[in-house]
Amino acid sequence: MSQMLDRQPAGLYVQTPDSQQIAFPLKHTEVSAKVAGNLSRVEVTQTFENPFTTTLEAVYIFPLPDEAAVDEMLIKIGDRTIKGHIKQREEAQQIYQQAKEQGRTAGLLEQERDNIFTQSLANIQPGEQIDVIIRYSASLQFEGGNYEFVFPMVVGPRYIPGIPIGENAVGSGSAPGPMSQNQDTDLVPDATRLNAPILPAGTRSGHDINMTVEIDAGVNIQAVRSPSHQLHISHEGQQVRVGLVGSDTIPNKDFILRYQVASKTTQSTLLAQSDDKGGHFALYLIPALDYAPEQIVPKDVVFLIDTSGSQMGHPLGQCQELMRRFIQGLNPNDTFSIINFANTTQHLSPVPLPNTPNNQSRAIAYINQLTAGGGTEMLQGIQTVLNFPLTDPGRLRSIVLLTDGYIGNDNQILAEVQRHLKPGNRLYSFGAGSSVNRFLLNRIAEIGRGISRVIRHDEAPDETVERFFRQINNPVLTNIQVTWEGEGESPVVYPAIAPDLFAEQPLVLFGRKADAVAGTLQVSGIPAGGTLYQQRFEVNFERGGNPAVAQLWGRSRIKAVMNQMVRGETKSGVEAVTQTAIAYQLLCQYTAFVAVSDEVRGDHPEASVSVQVPVEMPEEMSYEGIFGSIQHLGSVDAGYAPSPPQLNRAISPKLKMSIRRALYANLLNERGEYQGTEVPEEPRRTHKPQSPPSMPQRSFLDMDKMRSQIQGESSDSGDADISDINDVQFSPESLPEAEDESLSVREFEVRPQLEAPSESVKLTFQAPKPAMPPQRLKLVSVTGLDAEAIALLTEHLQAVQLPPGVSGELVWELRITNGQVKQVILDEEESSGDDPEVAEAIRRSLFTWRAELSLSTTVLLRVRISA
Structure with a gap:
């Protein structure tokens, strides 16, 4: 190396x-x-x-x-x-x-x-x-x-x-x-x-x-x-x-x-071309429809704002300014609330608030006190906002997400929105910063049937906020239908279900007609006034034309199939994407x-x-927000536990993993019962010497991720924030001779980031071995592994916790490289179980299984689940 x-x-x-x-x-x-x-x-x-x-x-x-x-x-x-x-x-x-x-x-x-x-x-x-x-x-x-x-x-x-x-x-x-x-x-x-x-x-x-x-x-x-x-x-x-x-x-x-x-002809554009793969077209349509102010209906708006460490500085300041303008721009009959998330979620109110002057002042004060720090646990924020109570079922719920989108588990977030966003609700995304994750912002708004906006940290927000309210108050065209008139087969059009349109927003469609026979494309919809809107386009596929039209249809098909796999890869989906990419020579x-x-x-x-090759930090993104003010915390991963730098080398990897999980997986609830890897609302506090210096804000990668049940012992009094920890050392005498997975009580030495480096804190935690669930998973057939590996995989899968009352068989394809499972694909046609939670639990477990380092192969696996 x-x-x-x-x-x-x-x-x-x-x-x-x-x-x-x-x-x-x-x-x-x-x-x-x-x-x-x-x-x-x-x-x-x-x-x-x-x-x-x-x-x-x-x-x-x-x-x-x-x-x-x-x-x-x-x-x-x-x-x-x-x-x-x-x-x-x-x-x-x-x-x-x-x-x-x-x-x-x-x-x-x-x-x-x-x-x-x-x-x-x-x-x-x-x-x-x-x-x-x-x-x-x-x-x-x-x-x-x-x-x-x-x-x-x-x-x-x-x-x-x-x-x-x-x-x-x-x-x-x-x-x-x-x-x-x-x-x-x-x-x-x-x-x-x-x-x-x-x-x-x-x-x-x-x-x-x-x-x-x-x-x-x-x-x-x-x-x-x-x-x-x-x-x-x-x-x-x-x-x-x-x-x-x-x-x-x-x-x-x-x-x-x-x-x-300088032209009004941009209201609609139709491009068509033809090649050996058939005829393709691209339609860009902006319906020329207006709305009367009295047609605006009362709405319920819930704002979800990212306050993690990557937002520290100018990005959070821009989000706060956007939020203030949003609150001030609500209609008098609207209701609203605010939720912010980092490692945990917090909210302005447990229920939507009427848009009164007092509630506006309360909201502005809440927005002004927000600070950035900690990890981007977006899933918690999304789950909170999707389950936020609706006091008036007659109102249209609009969710407004403000984030830079700097996460790696994009698909998990998209799957949550896809599964749990209620019918009729809308999700809008706003990115503030110099180089935000546009993929997540665009896709989450697309799946959420809303719109996406990106505003730089240094742009004036007035135009963005004004345009947003102009659009959210005026849904121009709904129930859009795309039909084809003409000979031969109908074209395949993406998106397959056309989205609702908002003011000034274009409808963009890509189509492919395999026989390239000309015809008429008709777009219809229902505006708020209730009068049917229709527009017709004559489509002639002339040989040649701009090849980009065909490439963009192929790209749209790939995106559509990938959207169907945000919950996990499937064999048919992977094959469809691969075949399209090869046919259209696309990455x-x-x-x-x-x-x-x-x-x-x-x-x-x-x-x-x-x-x-190293890269620059995005402009105005805070180093402190990402890495914190701690110079060296062992080795810190983005979003998961650091490993103590002085870990005794004689400890087995199995015990190390147990310690790691115990430190960061919150294995106990308040009653001492095992509850998986859920993160509690607040970290436990330990003790530290009195009169400490001021502590830095928690960072994007800081020790606030430590969520086990920690108890402290110190010769001095006072409370130490977990984010203050500068060094962690195992006390070798506290470790058992036997490799007991239960770990019982273990002791660690923690050196807070204090002025007096000689001071240290003893931490102990308890992490009992979780009760093994009934053995409901059985390997029916396995190809690509030897008997020893099959036995280890069987043992590994028996620890998967499954919801009750579920049965069936799931067929998987595992792609293993150097002993690590790199890809887990569900063969949905050969599988008889369709519970997404079960599939997700097994999929995640398969990713954590390790084979021999020398093993690189494809494994076919059939798993039976008993009720």
Whole structure:
């Protein structure tokens, strides 16, 4: 393993096995975009450079727009260009690994989330510069006469909840930072692929970025502007060319470009094309409907605000300002409440409040006192708001979420909304910051039948709030139906169920007609006035046309199927996504681009040094909010327990895991009964010396995550906050000779972050062994494992707690790499059980099972559940 040394402005430094110091910067990113109407075609060129004498491999985690249809990847070495080919992901990884071991230069482009990608580049030779070229198509956002083009530049650090799994699950957890990597968990089994190393404050990587956007709208363009960057703008007829000012090229924030067109023809646009895969079309429609103010109905609004550590500073300040404007903008007959979440949830009131002057003042005071700190336990916040009481069933419940979305368990949140959002309710999402998780914000609003907005931390909120109320008060078109008239088969249209429209919001549809026979597309809906709205479009599939239309249909189909799998991967869903991606040559989570040089270019590929490229912290994101003011807390993972740095090496991994779980899983309720891994409302307090110095705010990754039943002993009096802990040491004499999983009472030495470093605190906790549930799970058949592994897996699954009265059989496909379960796929056609909670419990348990390190295989598993 290479190590990071002192960081210098020139780039990332590593230490090789022979103690040679090497710098490896990602030198430059060049982005060139061409915009025509509603579509953009973007080329991203990443330039990697190796100025030293050791062969390098670079691994770079970076963002692209979550709706982007990525369809090309090339690597350029000197005057040679090597085209990447789309393959199933496992096959592409094998090709890349083989090429790497042979000494061939190879590139591998993978998708981790819709907006997070990994670029690996192997065998970069000494003195060599290599370009990686990525191309994609995307639709522009269009609303209220304004077009918006967005290019994200950095992946912000994700909070990772769950129980650590994998080879280093015990004793090696770490935060996303220059010297560390996140750890996979049962909730985020791919966490290690989401967080790039973050450069420390005040440090530059040497990597810069340049943007060029050419706009050809066919009409005059006006009001070209960017809230994020300084622009150089030039006009030539109806074309506009936009570039960055040279002083604004740090890749630490989203690039946002907005402009208007001097034409009313943008109310509807239909694009069509035809190729060997059939005819495709894209429809962008804004119904020309108006609303009278008296048609506004009373509503109930519940605001859910993220106050975790990643919001510290300007992002929380912006959310507070948005909240104040929201409260002031409510209609007199509306009701409202406020819920905030970090490690725990709190609320302004247990029931909705009438919108009176007194309640507004009470709400503003509540908003003003909010502070940021702790982890982003968004699931708790979502569950709280979805179950929040409704005092007037006749009101439309609107949930407004304010967050940066920096979490790794996106799908768990989406699944919760998908399953439990009540009919007729709406969920709207607002992101405040320089580089928020647009994938989560967009998808949660889409599933929640609402709208999504992103506002920078330094933008004036007035226009955003005014537009939001204009839309939320005026649902323009509901019960939208899309029908086809004409010969041949009907087209497949996405989204399959058209969303309700709000004021100034476009309806965007992508369709494919396999026989490419012309016809008429009709869109109808019911406006609030009750009069039927209809509009018809003649669709002619001419050969050729803009190929981006077909690519975007393929991307829309992939998104639709992935939305169906937010509760967990299924065999039919994975196959559908993979087949679509291969047919349309698109990148997805089950495909990858791989490019390999023909010639062997490295004499000693085994001596190559692998480096993960560090990234900037997003602009105005707080280092203290993410990492806290504690300089070193053992090794701290984003969202899960640190492992005590002085853990006795003689303790077995089994006992270490028990200690880890006991410290952080809250194994006891107030009556001393086992209750799984639920987190209590407040951490227990311990004792500390009197008159301590002022303590820092709890951080995004701090010890506030410790949730076991802790009792303190100290020679001095006073209360110590758990977040003050600076060091934890096991007392070896307190550990048993036998590996008793119950642990009984164990003692730890804790060194608070106090002025007097010699003072310490003794902590004890009790974590009895949970009662084993009845053995309701039985392995009916297993292929791909030997008898010993089957016995261990059987024992592992017998600990799964299942709800009563459930029976059936579930068939699973496990993909195991180096002993770790990397993918768990449910074969729903072969399964007879359909309880989602049971499937989720078994899925999470399977992710935590470990096989022999040498095992890499696919396992087929049939599990029977007895009632």
